Structure formats: C-alpha cells, structure tokens
Amino acid sequence: xxxxxxxxxxxxxxxxxxxxxxxxxxxxxxxxxxxxxxxxxxxxxxxxxxxxxxxxxxxxxxxxxxxxxxxxxxxxxxxxxxxxxxxxxxxxxxxxxxxxxxxxxxxxxxxxxxxxxxxxxxxxxxxxxxxxxxxxxxxxxxxxxxxxxxxxxxxxxxxxxxxxxxxxxxxxxxxxxxxxxxxxxxxxxxxxxxxxxxxxxxxxxxxxxxxxxxxxxxxxxxxxxxxxxxxxxxxxxxxxxxxxxx
Amino acid sequence: xxxxxxxxxxxxxxxxxxxxxxxxxxxxxxxxxxxxxxxxxxxxxxxxxxxxxxxxxxxxxxxxxxxxxxxxxxxxxxxxxxxxxxxxxxxxxxxxxxxxxxxxxxxxxxxxxxxxxxxxxxxxxxxxxxxxxxxxxxxxxxxxxxxxxxxxxxxxxxxxxxxxxxxxxxxxxxxxxxxxxxxxxxxx
Numbered sequence: 001x002x003x004x005x006x007x008x009x010x011x012x013x014x015x016x017x018x019x020x021x022x023x024x025x026x027x028x029x030x031x032x033x034x035x036x037x038x039x040x041x042x043x044x045x046x047x048x049x050x051x052x053x054x055x056x057x058x059x060x061x062x063x064x065x066x067x068x069x070x071x072x073x074x075x076x077x078x079x080x081x082x083x084x085x086x087x088x089x090x091x092x093x094x095x096x097x098x099x100x101x102x103x104x105x106x107x108x109x110x111x112x113x114x115x116x117x118x119x120x121x122x123x124x125x126x127x128x129x130x131x132x133x134x135x136x137x138x139x140x141x142x143x144x145x146x147x148x149x150x151x152x153x154x155x156x157x158x159x160x161x162x163x164x165x166x167x168x169x170x171x172x173x174x175x176x177x178x179x180x181x182x183x184x185x186x187x188x189x190x191x192x193x194x195x196x197x198x199x200x201x202x203x204x205x206x207x208x209x210x211x212x213x214x215x216x217x218x219x220x221x222x223x224x225x226x227x228x229x230x231x232x233x234x235x236x237x238x239x240x241x242x243x244x245x246x
Numbered sequence: 247x248x249x250x251x252x253x254x255x256x257x258x259x260x261x262x263x264x265x266x267x268x269x270x271x272x273x274x275x276x277x278x279x280x281x282x283x284x285x286x287x288x289x290x291x292x293x294x295x296x297x298x299x300x301x302x303x304x305x306x307x308x309x310x311x312x313x314x315x316x317x318x319x320x321x322x323x324x325x326x327x328x329x330x331x332x333x334x335x336x337x338x339x340x341x342x343x344x345x346x347x348x349x350x351x352x353x354x355x356x357x358x359x360x361x362x363x364x365x366x367x368x369x370x371x372x373x374x375x376x377x378x379x380x381x382x383x384x385x386x387x388x389x390x391x392x393x394x395x396x397x398x399x400x401x402x403x404x405x406x407x408x409x410x411x412x413x414x415x416x417x418x419x420x421x422x423x424x425x426x427x428x429x430x431x432x433x434x
Contacts, residue, residue: 006293007271010300014264019301027309105404109348 038097045090045120050127051155052083057128058137059158060234066227067163067213074213078158091116164221165235166192167209176204178212178221182235187219194223203228209235252316259307267307270316271300277392278324284375284387285328295331299324321394321402325384332380347409374424382417385410 013019061078064071095113099105104112127133133152139145140152164186166178174194180186192214203210209231214223250258252273258266278299282292302323310319371386378386388394388402399410 006275006297006300007268009297010271010304011268013301014267014304019305021308022305024308027306100404102401106400106407108350108406108408110350 034097034100038094041090041094041097042120045087045094046124046127048083048087048090049120049124051133051151052080052087053124053128054133054137055080055083055155055158058134058156058237059160060230060237061158063211063227063230063234064160064163064213066211066229067225070224071213074160074163078160080155080158083155091120162213162215162224164212164214165209165231166190166212168204168206170206171204174198181209186216186221190216190219190221192221192223198223200226211235253312253314256307256310256316257312259304260310260312267304270303270320274317274320275300278320281321281324281387281392282328284383284391285332285380291331295324295327299327302327315398315401318394318398318401321388321392321398322404325402329380346412347406350406350408371421374421377424378417378420382413382420385413386417386421389414 064075137152140149165182169177176192177189179189210226210228212226214221278296282295388399396410400407
C-alpha cells in the first residue's frame with residue numbers, strides 16, 4: 001500500500017538518523033532573533049521619523065502655511081522625501097514581519113498597520129521633544145562622524161524655494177529695497193516689486209525683518225506674499241546655517 | 247494508544263518515544279493525501295509532499311505547543327509545503343499583503359450550511375475545484391473536507407478570521423457559477 005510506503009519511508013529516515021528533531025533551544029532562539037530584528041527595525045523607523053519631525057521643527061516649516069496653498073506646495077516639495085520613503089519602507093517591512101505573530105495575523109492588516117503607525121508616531125514625537133537630535137546635529141557639525149554627519153548636515157536645511165528672510169532698507173511706492181539675510185546667491189541689496197493687489201503695507205516698515213515669498217529674476221524679486229509672523233523662530237535656524245545671516 | 251489524543255502522542259514523541267510518531271502518521275496520512283490531492287494530480291508528487299510534511303513535522307516537533315491543536319499545526323505545515331511547491335511550479339509573484347486581508351469584513355459563520363449542504367457542496371467542489379483560484383480553494387477544502395473551524399483555518403492559513411469568512415463566501419459563489427456553467431445541480 002502507498003500509505004505504508006510513506007510511513008515506512010518516514011520512519012526509516014527517522015530511525016536511521018537522516019532526519020533529526022531540531023533542539024528545543026532552536027525554538028527559543030528563533031523567535032528571539034526574530035524579535036530582535038523587529039526591534040531593530042522598529043528603532044530605526046522611530047529614529048528616522050523623529051529625525052523627520054526634528055528637521056521640520058528646526059526649519060519651522062509651519063511658517064510657510066501663512067503663504068496659503070502656494071506656501072504649502074513649497075513646503076511639500078521641500079520635504080525630505082528620501083527619509084519619508086525610507087520610513088515607509090521600514091514600516092512595510094515591520095508590518096510584513098509582525099503579522100507572523102498569532103494575535104496579529106488574525107486581525108485585518110489595516111488594524112495592525114494603524115496600531116504600528118500610531119505607536120511609531122507617538123514615540124517619534126516624544127523623541128523629537130527631547131534634545132537627542134539637537135545634540136546629534138551639534139556633534140555632527142564639529143566632528144566628521146561617518147553616516148551621521150552627512151545625514152544631519154544634508155537634511156538640516158529644508159530648501160524652501162523662493163522663500164527669503166529679508167530686512168527692509170527703503171520703500172518707494174511699489175518698489176522696496178531689502179537686504180537678503182539668508183541666501184548668499186541673492187544680490188545685496190535687492191529690489192522687491194510688490195504685486196498689484198498687495199494689501200499688507202502695514203508689514204512693510206524700514207528696518208523691519210520679514211519673510212518674503214517671491215521669485216528672483218535678474219536681481220529683482222517679484223513678490224507673491226510676505227509675512228511678519230514667526231520671524232524669530234524661522235530665521236533663528238537659518239542664522240546658524242547661513243554665514244550671511246546677521 | 248488509540249484512545250490517546252494527538253497532543254498526548256506528540257508529548258510522547260517530544261519526550262523521546264520516536265516510535266509513537268508512527269501513530270500520528272497513521273492518523274493523518276489519508277487526510278493529508280486527500281488534502282494534497284485537491285491541489286496536485288500526480289500520485290508521485292502527492293506522495294512526496296505528504297512524506298515531506300511528516301518529516302517537517304518530525305523535525306519541528308519540539309517547537310509544537312501541546313496545549314494547542316496538533317491538527318491545525320500539521321495542516322499549517324502542509325499548507326506551507328503546498329503553497330511553496332505550487333508557487334515554485336507556477337512561478338507565482340510574491341505578494342506581501344492580499345487585498346482581502348487588509349480591511350475588516352463582517353464574520354458570518356455558516357454553521358447551518360455545514361450540516362445541511364455539506365454533501366452537495368463536496369460534490370460541487372469535486373466537480374469544479376480545479377477551476378477555483380488557490381486562495382479560495384483551500385478554505386473550502388479545509389472547511390468542508392477536513393472539517394476545520396474558522397479559527398483553525400485562520401491558524402493554518404495565517405489569515406484574519408474575517409478573511410476566512412470572505413474567502414469561503416466568495417469560493418462558494420465561484421463554485422456555484424462554475425457549476426451553473428456545466429449544469430451541475432448545486433444549491434437550487
């Protein structure tokens with residue numbers, strides 16, 4: 001009989017020692033190693049997501065919301081998409097690993113993914129509140145630490161296109177002369193052409209520092225909008241990065 | 247020995263009574279062959295796969311928690327062996343997440359269905375089984391032929407409980423459509 005053949009073959013292989021039981025310790029070590037790998041990826045995901053929050057925080061990205069939809073678009077385009085993609089990849093890997101655990105694969109993937117997302121976001125937020133990344137950033141400036149230094153120095157400045165910190169030097173009808181405080185490539189001083197429907201004249205006062213949103217062409221900035229809010233915080237970070245900042 | 251449960255026999259094997267493993271082979275070889283036959287045609291392939299399942303079970307037996315059901319654990323090994331074998335043969339793409347495992351679905355256990363229509367469905371499955379995609383075919387087989395519950399199927403296939411219900415429902419619908427096409431009487 002076929003069945004007997006199977007039984008015979010199986011028992012023969014067992015008795016002859018061709019197949020052996022894996023030792024009990026293997027079934028202890030395997031999940032342990034699995035959990036260690038999971039934890040490592042989890043920590044990496046938290047590290048990079050908190051770094052993302054930190055970059056956003058020190059650059060005061062929220063300031064750009066004052067410029068409306070165009071400002072939000074600039075903000076989106078200047079996000080560190082490399083880090084975002086890496087965090088997403090780590091989360092997908094984590095999800096594929098955690099659904100091997102019995103209580104989790106019994107629930108829809110959406111639930112475990114949301115749980116993971118909330119957990120990583122909350123812990124990353126807590127890490128951002130601490131001085132961890134600030135200390136890492138400072139130490140990366142002084143020392144050429146491999147991997148860490150290029151990571152922090154490469155991402156510490158979000159490239160907000162067409163956004164400048166300026167000090168108003170003079171006002172003449174629709175033309176305002178300013179000195180750009182944070183962008184070495186902009187001529188010094190530079191003229192700003194106000195738009196036709198400009199309504200924020202109260203923000204323009206000689207000697208005042210403002211954040212402007214406008215496109216520079218041939219030494220003239222065509223202004224889209226400006227804001228006098230959050231100047232200190234927004235420009236503080238740029239003061240550290242840009243040598244021209246006064 | 248006949249009165250002993252699978253889990254009790256497994257405990258004996260774990261403590262070194264290797265001969266007892268033959269009782270587990272006796273109990274499950276027909277079931278596993280029947281299960282494998284639903285996916286494979288060649289008798290040689292079926293025999294090889296079943297043998298491999300038993301050997302895998304033996305190799306990993308110290309990792310089995312005797313507080314749990316042995317049948318679900320063994321079918322999990324069988325499921326993995328068959329899926330790997332079929333994937334290798336059909337060169338199926340690797341999917342991280344199946345769409346119907348992502349979102350929650352309402353669970354509707356088909357208790358009455360199982361008792362009243364089991365024979366009808368078994369005949370229908372026999373007739374049209376090969377035309378149903380694997381992911382729907384397997385829960386149907388485990389539910390109607392191997393008589394595993396939703397929980398055990400979820401355990402064997404590593405699926406959310408609600409997905410088991412959805413796949414059974416969709417599998418039955420496909421079965422009905424296929425049977426309609428070949429004019430086979432089913433659920434009329």
